[in-house]
Amino acid sequence: MWLVYGFEDPPVHTQSRGYLKEYISGRLAIRMRPVIEKRIDQLLVLAGESNEVDLLKDFAYPLPLAIICDLLGIESGREEEFKILADELGAYPGNVGPILNEVPPPAHTALLKLRHYLTKWCSSGWLTHAMI
16 A cells, blocks of 8 residues: 555655555454465465465465455456556655656556555445455
């Protein structure tokens, strides 16, 4: 989530974190345990089918991404689209100032799309109904 809202300066950053903090907590992780375990099992099966496993590429990156997709209600057919946006934004290693246009075009587009999705998600109350 920091990738989407981490580019902002206070007070926008602080306000955005406040919105997300009410949804993301340790209690949520406990409630999501069966979903998380299912995702881990799926990744372990895939790893067992391969001759070589890269823990970062095959486990450490896809696990949180899959859980975030589950959390946000992203359908399994759209997970790849979400991954591409996250990759485009994550590929930008620098900081930006208060002007959003300072971000390179692919990261800027990904930032806007992810921000729109998360804003819609937070305001819809979806998580409250689905996970709590």
